[in-house]
Amino acid sequence: MHLLHPDPIQAAETLAALLEKEAVYARGDYLASFTLCDHGPGVSADDRLLLVDWMYSFADQCEFKRETTAVAMELVDRFLSSCPPKASHFYLAEIENFQLLSIAAFHVSVKTMERVAFGSDLLALVSNGTYTKEEIERTEKELLHGLGWKVNPPTAMQFACLIMSLVTPHIAMHDELVVRVLDETAYQAESSVRDINLSRERSSSIAVAAMFNAAYQLLESGIRQEFLLALSCILVGNFAHPKELQVARLRLQRVLDCRETTNDDTAHLPNEGESAATQASAALEVSAVCRALDGFGPPMTNDAQHGTVFTSSQDEQTYGDTRSLNDKMQDVRRSITGINQFYGCVLIERRSYSE
Known part of the structure; x- marks a missing residue:
């Protein structure tokens, strides 16, 4: 079950803190480096x-x-x-x-x-x-x-739930549709773990890429435009550049297409009649919106003093209370x-x- 934060202000503060924390968890292409060393x-x-x-x-x-x-x-x-x-x-x-x-x-x-x-x-x-x-x-x-x-480390779904907590107050999406978008986002985030190239992407970028893809697959044009506009207003500050987000999105879509072709499953394919070129063009338009709105997103601070259901306030506490x-x-x-x-x-x- 995916939990949304009830307080948008605290969600924004937590999101900003996770974006700052994310820089500590950078990953590289260790397989390529190992192969190049003969x-x-x-x-x-x-x-x-x-x-x-x-x-x-x-x-x-x-x-x-x-x-x-x-x-x-x-x-x-x-x-x-x-x-x-x-x-x-x-x-x-x-x-x-x-x-x-x-x-x-x-x-x-x-x-x-x-x-x-x-x-x-x-x-x-x-x-x-x-x-x-x-x-x-x-x-x-x-x-x-x-x-x-x-x-x-911050996970893609932590980012997705926080972003959705900031988006939903501004658009008319019923709860069932929110759940469907988050479920599809979770599926795509899980699929990204399987791909070595996507594993080097920031978790926040995977979350945004998956949410864009989910919007194109599940939302009708009217609500989709509202959703993507609200999403673009949030993509400021420490998020990756829109071009990087678009690259991650298209890479993720290719991974999904390949997987669905292998599994012979159409549950997560793009909407009927929507070409890859159309999706790429729309992504560019949303990226332009993001750049135009740079600096006008919701208030975000680096103060992570407020508690949240998505992340622990003590990163170094590795082992909590458990039962065998x-x-x-x-x-x-x-x-x-x-x-x-x-x-x-x-x-x-x-x-x-x-x-």
């Missing part, structure tokens, strides 16, 4: 995509939020973008080491995002002996130290084992290497 093929974008799908399935089986997977991959991407070359080589040269890092990141994300936690011993059992409890915990510590314990799975552990293990079998055992058996 280390061999190593981990590929397809390997990363497979791990993302496995994490989504893991989260679904455990009834976790899907944002937990997005945060886990953000931790992986950011760590590998900034870690020393020795660590980068270790985790990118072999897929099983990359998987170990991903599992450790998912464990951290669960403890940060969820109210239910499980131990690293369960993850070791789920991996069918591929990794030990000690290996997972050691990698988790390396990840946390490498990230400076900054493990609570206890009697659920065996059920979860069976579920995850089934996922491994369904995806062709994503968690591969460890190979033997000579010293």
